[in-house]
Amino acid sequence: MERIILGNNIISEKSVNQTTAGKYVVEVLGKTNKSEIKKEIEKRFKVKVIKVNSLNYSGKKRIFRRIPGQSKLQRRMLITLGAGQKIRDFEFDTKEKAKTDKTISKKNPVKTLEKPKN
Secondary structure (H helix, E strand, C coil), X not given: CCCCCEEEECCCHHHHHHHHHCEEEEEEXXXXXXXXXXXXXXXXXXXXXXXXXXXXXXXXXXXXXCEEEXXXXXXXXXXXXXXXXXXXXXXXXXXXXXXXXXHHXXXXXXXXXXCCXX
């Protein structure tokens, strides 16, 4: 039985900008190491992985109904690919997004409030 080690693609402004440089940020499930992630990415997406960096985020301390606890810890991997290689499942078309943002803003312009004149 094959275990699942890759989670979701992390979508943030920084990670989207890094995709143009061939770097992708992926959430990782469980206690997997860099070599397992490298093998899984190369096998699943048929690309050459140059480097894998790990990012560990500890969970925040929370109090719920006077019971102390902790939110889930997150483990992410920053994957660097060889020159000219891309993972199509993780690509974002920023030009297409800009076009849709412009059409939305033309249909629904933002109304600004004017200051009353004294």
